[in-house]
Amino acid sequence: MKKVLTGFVVLLLIITASNMILKKSSNKTASVNTEAIESTLVKSMEETKAEKKKLEQFLTKSAKELNDNGFKVGLGFSHEERNVTVQVQNKAFLEANKTNIEKIIHNMANMIGFQNYTVDFLVLDNYPALSEEDEKQRETMMEVIEEISALLKERGNPSISISTNSNNEILIEMQGMKEDFGKSKEIEDLEKIIDQTILSKTDLEYTVKIQKKSESAIRDQQWQPILSAISEETNKRFKEYRGFAYSFHPEPLQIIIKTNIPSSKWFGNSDKKINQITEYVDKIIELKREELSIEEIPYEIIIRDKNDREIKQ
Structure with a gap:
């Protein structure tokens, strides 16, 4: 009985040691793979910039x-x-x-x-052509928007977006405004100057509204270079890639990679390819966030098959 027990203990130690070696080997392989992906991506993104x-x-x-x-x-x-x-x-x-x-x-x-x-x-x-009157109005508004952009840039507000709507309103969003900026005399004076600019260029009556750019709009704008990089680099790397989409609403950010991978997981080695694509996209996001100093936000990567169905892992 003692010999049997001793043999069992020795066998258990061998199995444990083997598992530890395999685990270390697996960790080392994962580390090497991550480094290889990063090296490949860094080179690819530099080529994309060029x-x-x-x-x-x-x-x-x-x-x-x-x-x-x-x-x-x-x-x-x-x-x-x-x-x-x-x-x-x-x-x-x-x-x-x-x-x-x-x-x-x-x-x-x-x-x-x-x-x-x-x-x-x-x-x-x-395509239907604009009437002469509509074309003249469009050109006039383009001049007005350029004038407003130059004026705001001179006053230290270069990060802005300007738009018009059907209610004859000119909407101006500024990034980096103080919370109470919208109620200040400074904003009232700025709106008056813009009103005068519009009147000097056109006889159109517009209401100027200046507001702070929302946090969600700023976030969406900041993430655009990352989203572009995902589309560009995934397209370069994977022949299975056929399209890209994303949505910030509802949260978390959904990053959708469209592929021509067959619907059935039993066909070929689809699981391995899905993991490769997911890992690649994760690394793109990590590298671009570091490059642009953008705060991390929750996101999920969704891989769709050739029939646009989500592939569950």
Whole structure:
């Protein structure tokens, strides 16, 4: 009996030691994986920044070159499809100038080193045109908003948003205002100055409302670079990626990654891929928050399959 007991104790010690070794090995592997993900991401995000700078140069110089050659067009770009959209006046203009416009765009891309893109055209005469009176009013309001922005920037309020609504109100939101700022004489004087600015530019009657930017609006704005990075970097890393969405309401923040992963978990190695995507998105958020010094908020990552159903882990 003693020999049997001794043998059992030795076996138990061996199993315990083996489990400890496996646990240490697992922790070491997890640490190595985390470091590898971080290293890959840091490099990828630096490449993304360089690519964005190159894209900005490409669009700016292409627009100038097109304008200098007499082509009054608009340029847009879709990051996920890497598609340049050229907005033209009408079909007749497109038929007469398409080849020359494409040539200018391709030459500029080659000069800057911008690659892997396609060019599409959007004909604007498919959309209802504004009346002459409406167009004049739109241009006037754009001038007024620019004047207000410059005025507020001079007074030390560069972080603002300006909008109008159907009630003939100009709504101005400022970030960093004191809690009682909305009731102060300073705000009343500022509203009067803005009223005078509007009257000097137009005979339209607007009510100016200045308010503190809400905490939720500030948070949403701060998180936009992080959300953009999630979309960009996940698209670059995973061929299964097909789209991105998010929602701050209701809380916590929902980060939705759309994939072409089949619905059935028994097909292929979907569990492993879901874990990889989730871990990658977590690391993107961590790195971008540190870079931008943004406070952490609760969030959840939702992975959807090719049928847009949430994949439960």
